[in-house]
Amino acid sequence: MDDNKTDTERTGATRSAFSSALGAALRSLPVGAWIALALLLGLLIGFFAARRFPAPGPTPPQAEQANATYEEYRAGELENRVKLVDSALLRSLRASKPEADRLQVQSVEGREHQGREYLFQTIRLPLAPADKPAFSRHLAKELAILVPGAQFTQPTSTQWDIAIDGLPTHRLLLPAEAAEMPARPERPEAGKGRLALVIDDMGEDVGLAQGLAALDAPVAFSIWPDSGSRESVLKIAKAHNREILIHLPMQPKGYPKVEPGRHALLVTMTAEQVQAAVRRAVERVPGAIGLNNHMGSQFTENPFGMHAALTAIKDKGLFFLDSRTTAESVGEREARRIGLRFYKRDVFLDNEQNVGAILHQLRKAEALARSRGQAIAIGHPHPETLQAIRQWLKEKDASVSVVPLTALPVR
Template identity: 25%
Template sequence: MNDLNAPLGQTGRRAATARRRTARSPKARPGFPLVTALVITGVAGLNVFSFLQRDTLPDTAPIVIAAAAPDVADSRTTGSVASADTVPGNDTGVEVVYGEPREMPASGGDTATAIPEPRPDIPEGRLSEGGPKVIVIRDPGDAAVGQPVQVAHLPDDGAVEDSEWGALPVRTSDGRRPMDIYARPWSQAGGKRIAIVIGGLGLSQTGTLHALEKLPPEITLAFSPQGNSLGRWMREARRQGHELLVQVPMEPFGYPDTDPGPHTLTVNAERQDNLDNLRWALGQITNYTGIVNYLGGRLATADAAMTPVLREVGERGLLYFNDGTGGGEKLGMLAAALDVPYVAANATLDATRDPAAIKAKLAELEKIAEVTGYAIGSGSALEVTVDTVASWANAAKKRGFEIVGVSSLTR
């Protein structure tokens, strides 16, 4: 039959093509079923062999958090690997790995611990330039080593208590401290470490937004309890990976002409009044590792007034950070006697609001870290400070300094 839809003069050509295809078809070739069966059998055998001989992950392979959950221990999935961008609500691109990094041979026959390299399927997200893209948490049996970034904005239910001042931090029933639960993990590699604490977050909406947009996640942020929208800012800061502190207003020299504001802890106040004001400050946000003084030069020199404050901080499992303006060696000795985790800044960055002066202070911190192994600086959320610190931090990491949360340097 002619093909009525074929172009003029091509009906015979289609018929001939069809006959040639029929001649080349498998049915027209003797022995084809046997050949086909042999080929299929061979391919199947190779597949089975490959399956049996496939590589398997060693028992020490890192464990990657694959699901967001309020409880850190329950969110660990043994032997699973998942890209960070598959986790609901993860907008950081940070891969959190539990377990020891694999040992890699170093020169001289020794071994050197290596941080796992980021996989190409994990996006960088908002990660600071020059830093590690993997956060390694070394002890898979210890739940007190920091929250996975995916759930870092959620309070640990076991580490808070309801009170008239709001949700207050407490040690968990198994002894874990908020200082550890909300700490920013670090490489544990030693070397030259620098912590930077930027305070005054929450007081200015514009300034707070600028700080969160510009500062690398390794920078510790201190929130003022007198600020606005603190819960929202806290959640955003924790999602980005920042460690947090609460600034507590304390009596300075020259008080009340120099006034830190409402709820200030003072030298002559009753013990219970100071504790109530401290708890008010602690109840304004959650998910922080400790407190930092706001002013407080006079209070810090009064042991009788500071002792119940420090004791409360320690009993709640928090750290005390002295920003360098409130107390010195004497306060450190008092904290040690009370077994309170304590650390003081080596330098105040922005006493002079000049970029060159701030850079000089940061260079001073680098020199201190070269000698002692670590250094700490404090500053405020001024635009000039934020911009200078952000630029410096990314460059410092390329020079071999590790920027860490302040809790990692607390003793």
């Protein structure tokens, strides 16, 4: 009888027998085996689905998309490493002498290396002789972690030196015999200096704006053109007679992964598009007298884009403050070419959002103002920054005055 069956019938019978056998086998499996099979099947489905439909990256909150609060610092590899040495000093002081709250910045000297300026600091340490060994050990460890390539030497018991790849960056002065430092060490002889403080990223936090406006110092507000509380912060600035700048987003290195915010200046724009974006920003921040860059490590290196932007800034009667987020910025060169009023940042205050670290940066800016006669420091609307400025204003050298930015001569 089987010989009379067609090939199709034989195949169907075979499949039916196989299905019956498979069903019986599956029904006889224990519960644990079923669970294992289900997990395996789920993993396989997930694997192939992920290959075909890759999951999108995380979406930042809407507020962050509107205005990225991340501020990059590409002012040059050397400047960044100098700041890390500062951090190592502060950490070592806190670890070895917790009751000490400050490194006294004796002086700050502008030096040049490969055509770029960096700041050489002379710092007096509030250490008794008994504290030196622990501080020295801790500092050596911190430098090894934070600044590979830093050399820490102790030429004498009262003078220690730090260099980065052989370039001197810090001189540390220590007491010879006194067991305790005076509560407020004497400051070196110096002429009068003027220091301007600018706070970037303004326009979002109204409370911090009120706190900054209430300071007994003419702190300038640099306001995002597209910030959510722009109008309220503008009212606060004008009511307290604060100088107003436009904090204009510009393309950073790493863009588009690093997002500067809406309506940023990009290197792919035409001159007309760049100038239209500048004019739009000016219209959105009425009363502004100047403009500085938010991010912009890529854009401020671009001569074509910067020439277009600075031309529009000049046409609107504003000045340009270069935040110097890259050592290769062409801002000063292009500003000189077109006769634009120009300033540039000397010190960033709050790369590290820690009151002690911010105080050190303020003292560094203060010492620079004493030695040069003027300095410009830029900070951000963080609670720690506000607290540090309040404390510093109470103790700063009387020979250094905090002045409006426009009180300083242009570079």
